[in-house]
Amino acid sequence: MSQIDWIKNTIFSHSMDEIYIRKVLSGDVESYRYFIKTYQDMAFSVALSIVKQEHLAEDVVQDAFIKCYQSLSSFKGKSKFSTWFYRIVVHIAFNSIRYKKLTLIDFDLTDHDQAYDESILDEIIDNERREMINDALAILSPKESVALRLFYLEEQSMEEIQEIMGWTLANTKVILHRARKNMQQVLSQLIKKSEYHG
Structure with missing residues (x-):
């Protein structure tokens, strides 16, 4: 996607949010x-990066949409709606961890030993990469995982991450730096593990 297309999509999305906010409030x-429809997948992704378990992430997303609906009249438009909403998701997800004292799950990577044609093999490799990245995100701390997911997968700016997470800009940069470094180490270990079992 070109930078111009990204800007058009951002402006369109922002104006659509405003239209629907007015409709709901009226x-x-x-x-x-x-x-x-617009924010469910991203909200789930952010929640999962924090709570690490799908069923809990689903609960977080449901609670976040309820809280968002109840609080919609307090949205002042000082930031994008998505930033405001993801802050709700993050807050509920971290509260969920605090209250339930969740533990992280370790899980094994699946191996594929069958011979496939090249296009299917490429698809499997892409899926394994995606799975390995998700595995690595699940191993990282919730703060590091959500910072990477917001910055790289959801293309949020440093300032938006700062606002969503309630961190200072300096803290955001430090957490992202640490997260990149830890992600590199975790991926390296997962690759070695998959080569050993492959």
């Missing part, structure tokens, strides 16, 4: 589906 409850 009593059109059905219009809230727009926010669920």
